[in-house]
Amino acid sequence: MTLVLANLVPIAGVYLWGWRLSDFLTLYWIENAVVGLYTVLTLLAARPDDQSFVVRLASKVFAVPFFVVHYGMFWVGHGIFLATFFGGGPPFSSGGPVSFFLSPLVDAVSRADVFFWPVAAMVASHGVAFVSHYLARGEYRTSSVNELMMRPYGRVVLLHVTIVLGGFLAMFIGPSHAVLLLFVLFKIVADVAAHRRSQRRERPLEGETASATT
Numbered sequence: 001m002t003l004v005l006a007n008l009v010p011i012a013g014v015y016l017w018g019w020r021l022s023d024f025l026t027l028y029w030i031e032n033a034v035v036g037l038y039t040v041l042t043l044l045a046a047r048p049d050d051q052s053f054v055v056r057l058a059s060k061v062f063a064v065p066f067f068v069v070h071y072g073m074f075w076v077g078h079g080i081f082l083a084t085f086f087g088g089g090p091p092f093s094s095g096g097p098v099s100f101f102l103s104p105l106v107d108a109v110s111r112a113d114v115f116f117w118p119v120a121a122m123v124a125s126h127g128v129a130f131v132s133h134y135l136a137r138g139e140y141r142t143s144s145v146n147e148l149m150m151r152p153y154g155r156v157v158l159l160h161v162t163i164v165l166g167g168f169l170a171m172f173i174g175p176s177h178a179v180l181l182l183f184v185l186f187k188i189v190a191d192v193a194a195h196r197r198s199q200r201r202e203r204p205l206e207g208e209t210a211s212a213t214t
Contacts, residue, residue: 011184017114025082026108027115028163028187031122032078032156036071038126039152040064045140046148059145067149074153078160079105085164158193162186 043064047056108115134140165186 011181014181022086023111023114024184024187025086025163026111027118028159029075029079029082030108030115030119032075032152032159034119034122034126035152035155036068036075038130039071039148040068041130042134042140042143042148043067043145045135046143046145047141048144049141051144056145063145063149071152074156076105078156082163083107159187159191162189 043060046060051059169182
């Protein structure tokens with residue numbers, strides 16, 4: 001429920017703040033950073049019962065910095081792609097390579113007043129999932145660091161494909177509220193699909209817990 005509600009917040013942006021397609025793309029790109037942040041938290045909180053403290057610590061010392069760098073590069077590349085194809089392109093002439101790579105982030109920060117509440121809703125939504133699914137259900141005691149580190153990539157790829165298809169459709173049809181609302185629907189469907197896949201992954205864990213308590 002919180003996932004759907006968080007995805008409905010951008011609709012207010014259409015009617016209250018006159019959002020355009022580029023605003024949706026920027027918001028969903030920022031959400032990928034939120035996903036990366038919570039992935040780091042899952043890595044830090046992971047405590048598989050079948051691993052010793054030394055093994056867990058060693059795996060985290062390697063995995064967390066590696067994930068931050070690798071996923072960060074992946075995220076920046078995604079932002080540059082969106083800015084190039086849907087936002088008029090990064091500012092190549094304003095500061096060289098540094099400006100090129102940081103341009104999506106600079107654009108997002110410059111509109112922090114507009115994105116604050118939608119991003120806050122997404123942070124809350126993912127936070128609820130982190131607490132209710134990962135911590136409360138004990139998944140942190142069964143999931144390996146390597147498995148957790150790979151999870152966000154599948155979601156980001158699915159979201160990226162959804163954004164690209166929806167973005168090109170919006171560009172082809174032309175700007176309208178109906179097209180933007182359809183774009184939000186595409187995003188909700190992609191998120192629900194990722195959530196259901198996560199639930200299917202959790203069912204075996206619940207079965208194992210039930211067996212252990214009987």
